[in-house]
Amino acid sequence: MNRTEPMNRMKPMDRTKPTDRPDRPSLEDERMTVVELPPRAPESGLTADDVLERVRAYAATLPARAPEVERQGRIPADLLDGLRATGLLRAALPPALGGVELTAPQLTRAVDLLAEGDASVGWCAAVALNASLAVVSLPAEVFAELFPDPDLITATVLPPLGRSAAHDGGYLLSGRWPSASGITHADRVLAGFLTPDGAPRVAVLNAADVRVLDTWHTTGLRGTGSHDFEVTDLFVPDRHTFTPPAAGAPQPLHLRADNLALKMAGVPLGIARSALSCARELLTARGPALPRPSAPAELAHAEALIGAADAYVYTTLDRAWAAQAAGRAPERGTAALARQYAHRACREAVQHLYDLVGAAAVYTERTPLDRCLRDVVTAGRHVASAERILDAVGELRLGGDPSSPHL
Template identity: 25%
Template sequence: MNKFIDRAKTAANLNETAKTLAKTFAARAVDHDDNDRFIYANYADLKSAGLISAGVPVELGGGGADVRALCDMLRIIAGACGSTGLALSMHTHQVAIPAWRWHHQEPSRPMVEPLLRRVVDEKIVLLSSGGSDWIGGSGTAEKVDGGYRITARKVFSSGAPAGDLLMTGAISAEHGKKTVLHFSVPLSAPEVTVLDTWRTMGMRGTGSHDITIDGLFVADDKIPLKRAAGEWHPAFQMIATIAFPLIYSVYLGIAESAREIAIDIAAKKPICSRTQSIAGRMDTALAAARMAQTFMIEAVERNEPSAETINDVMIGRRLVEENAIRTVELAMELAGGASFYRKTELERRFRDIQAARYHPLQKEVQAEYAGAMALRQPIDQIF
């Protein structure tokens, strides 16, 4: 019972902190969006408020928030500023994964604990190289004495201007077989450059620039994982199971905020049956997105990453994507012509929500994976 009470209290406190910050982030969001300006000030606030270390176990000095509480935090923040929510989700899942290992894989504690302690003590920001380092991997790792020489270009590295460590990988072709090596890269290394490439339709404040790695040496003992390129590995089953509910909480938050804006605008006009129908369809789509998000979180909470949890999470991811996008589309329709003006802030949410389409597993691959699972066919190379 005490554990339950502590968890509930942690979630409630994190929720209130996120709501307080969201007011500030909402006031800054227009400027970040209009000027392609990275959310530097928001990162400073996230650090001061303890949200950077919210997912680190209490025993290591962190906030001790579980995935469900972290999802709620990201949903609230994204409702105010989608860019801040998405960038924070990329750091948060890179914290939540080693935190899960610390809780559930005791032999892994010596490996993950130093990183988690640095997040607390130094307030370091972790970057994900996202689609660059999906199952197929990217970049090259040339074997040299004592380690590897890394050359790569990583795209969609959200939060890059504020990052300290890039959690990434590269492909080695030793022994005639492609092997993905996983390691961390300090952004301060002279071989690492953040390029100014992020000019986009939406999510303009995330700073998801390309990062180049030109000849960085990574020692053998700094490579915690090697896996076959181009196929699912148990480590990636864990990573994907935990990461995607957090990332898609952002899109749910954007959809919820679009709904609130549209309802406020519509309430100031005469109500007719057509208006009610649009509002009803909007709320139905939003309810579907919420249910799908809950389904994803429940898959994480089984604490058994597997091909089955990947299937559940990716089905949920697909349903959140489709219904969150539909919610915002209907919010635009409900608000009418007013939605076309930037000052209503609906059009920014319409642009930001489009990014939900582009994370793995995209719809055709997700459908193939789910179908293979249903028909009991191999899924190892469906990604």
């Protein structure tokens, strides 16, 4: 799409499709009905292991639905209900807010499991967990006002792309934000903006108050519905905004912004495992009639690429988490390097498997290989995993101080 095209020519999304919830009140209306919200407890006896087991069982149902998710360009309502039921959406919240507090390696593994079932579901779940960023900076009573249900789904675009004018204890917010993953099914939206004096802040919006633009026509991750959205002179009370938390700030371990960013490494790992499983099944079904004599060795090579990426990511995450739990700062840039490597190695593995299987890979209703390749390529375009991460980490290792927030 031509980014200079006037906004009034953009096609708005129909937010009244069955997967949406019509007639949702505005946040201001919700505020008027709130008197007092007591601390919310997690489900009785629910542990991190319980959440991971529920995620594993739920993820096993996703491959059969993945073609549907891609065709619709969004996650169907019943799959969203199933995702909520796993407890994952509350897994980064403290227990007082209904959370379970999975570690960064556990959150990454959960995203990994979901992405193996369907990359779009895994991606949207990872983005939805960013609602925990609001816990760091908002007073507890304001967070409870905005998130009365710990399983609400959040879309997030944190760069300060919006502009604002001061107005009656808050801001009149205007702007357009790109690639808001999950915006078609979100309950809340975190949108970065600049205050009138140029300071970056994040607004918590009701998703029903934003205008969704039909822009997400992509190679992969089609089911994420990562459309652009816009608002014009939308009033946002100051208490519904916060300063973006800085990486490494003295926050509770489960709520550190840099820890929440780590989970995205699970997406390429899950995609690649799905591709590997499919290729193995297809080649096994052929028996001795393999496409070429080297096929077994080539399959093993792809498995080695994925295994190396898995070991790199989770060893790095475990060490970083242990260091932080002991009060030490983990080495800066290491987790970002592992994440970027996972995207590169898994993309190579999936492309290798696609080529190995041959013509069978192009039949999208028979095999997920084509979708896996498109999904892993698209996922790797995200700024937190793109090739520029190598530049930033290399500069850091040579004594520089890169400003990248993704290290």
